[in-house]
Each structure stands twice: as structure tokens, then as C-alpha cells.
Amino acid sequence: MRIGQGFDAHRFASHDAGKPLWLACLRWDGDGIEGDSDGDVAAHALIDALLSAAGLGDIGMLFGVGSDSAGAGKHGDEMLRATVAYLRAHGMRPVSASVVVVANRPKIGKRRDEAQQALSHAIGCEVSLTATTTDGMGFTGSGEGIAAIASALVEPIG
Template identity: 85%
Template structure:
């Protein structure tokens, strides 16, 4: 088994930007998050954790960076599924993962189980989700943005044995 860690942070989009808020593969009420993709920091941190554990780089390595990248316009769940396919192509599979969202909003508690199901379905293993605030400190505490930290375990895929 191998462990990896990932981190992501984004600013909230302006109210007039009209961007939907995506977090942990779910749409939430409120202003969206800036980014070339849907800005889902939970999914992005998890992608980095999975790739790190498999020693396959990071989200920029797999999807590129910027408005013309392979990740531009994509949702976190789609990006996670692409990441898992990439891991499988390289002989690895997710075993377990955990994500911590750091933000004042949205409030995760009422939708935690739904978010865990969505993340777990996208990755193909159990994913736990927790949330915290920074008690008013920093950009997350002042409400300017949202961040996430993720850890993931991956393991080698057992080769399929063919019978003689």
C-alpha cells in the first residue's frame, strides 16, 4: 500500500459571475468557485492525493493547467474517474481516502453522507469527508475561498491469472 496527500484552494467567484458552487462532487447553494474546471477543491485535492500515492505526478501533470487544459470545464467527479482510470492503466487502484474541507461555507454536515457517497462512487473506494473552519483566520476564515486536504491509499492491482 502507498499513501499520498493532496491540497487545493480556490477563491469564491463574484456573485455576478453566475458560477454554480461544486464541492465534493455535489452542487451546493451559493456563489461558485473560481477555476478553469468546476473548482471542486475536495475532488482536486483527492486527485492530487491519488496521483501522489501512485507516484504519477499531480493534477497539472494529468490534466494540464489553464483554460485550454484537458480539465477545463470538467466536473470533479469526471476528473476523479479519469484519474482512477489512469491509476488502473499504471497498475494501481484506490483503496481508501479521506478529505477535509476547510471553509466557512457551505456547511457540510447536512450533506456529508451524500457527499461521501458521491466521492466514493467516483473513486471506487470508501472516501470519508470532514470539514472545519479556521475560526476567522486566513482567506478561508474571512470567507474569500475554500480549501481541502486529502489523503489516499492506493495498492497494486493484482494481475489476472489465466488458467492453463
């Protein structure tokens, strides 16, 4: 078995942008996140953790970067499923994962089970989700953005 870590961070979009907020493969109330895709930092950090564990690079290598990339306009759920297919094509599968969201909002607690189920369903193994704040420090503490850190365990198929 192999373990990998991932990280992602995005700033919140302006209220005028009208972007929906996607996090942990769910839509939440509030302003969305800037990015070429839906900006789901939990899904993106998990993608990097899975790819890192499998020794297959990172999200930018798999989906590209920019408004014309393979990941542009995609939702985290779709990107996670594509990542798992990529792992399987390279003889690896997810075993377990954990994601920590670092933000003042949205509050994860009320939808934690739903979010864990969405992430778990997307990658085909159990994913735990926790959340924390930075007590007012840094860009997440000031409310400018949101970040996530993930760990994933993968193993060879067969």
C-alpha cells in the first residue's frame, strides 16, 4: 500500500460573480469559489492525494491548467471519478482517504455525513471529512478563501 497527500486552496468569488459554492461534491449556500472548474477544494485535494499515493503526478498533470484545460467547467465528483479510472488504468485502487477543510464557511457539521457519502461514492472507498478554522489567521481566517488537505491510501489491484 502507498499513502499520498494533497492540498488545494482557492479564493471565494465575488458575490456579483454568481458562482455556486461546491465543496466535497455538494452544492452549499453562499458565494462560490474562483477557478476553472467548480473550485471544490476538498475534491481537488483528494485528487492530488490519490495521484500522489499512486505515483502518478498531480491534478495539473492529469487535467491541465487554465480555462481550456480538461478540467475546466467540471465538477469535483466528475474529476474524482476520472482520477479513479486513471488509477485503475495504472493498476491501482483507492483503499481509504481523509479530507480536512480549512475555512470559516460553510459549516461542515450539518452536512458532514452527506459530504462523506458523496466523496466515498465518487472514489469507491470510505472517505472521512473533518473541518477546522485558523482562528482568524491567514486568508482562510479572514474569509478570503477556503483550503483543504487530504490523505489517501491506495493499493495495487489484484
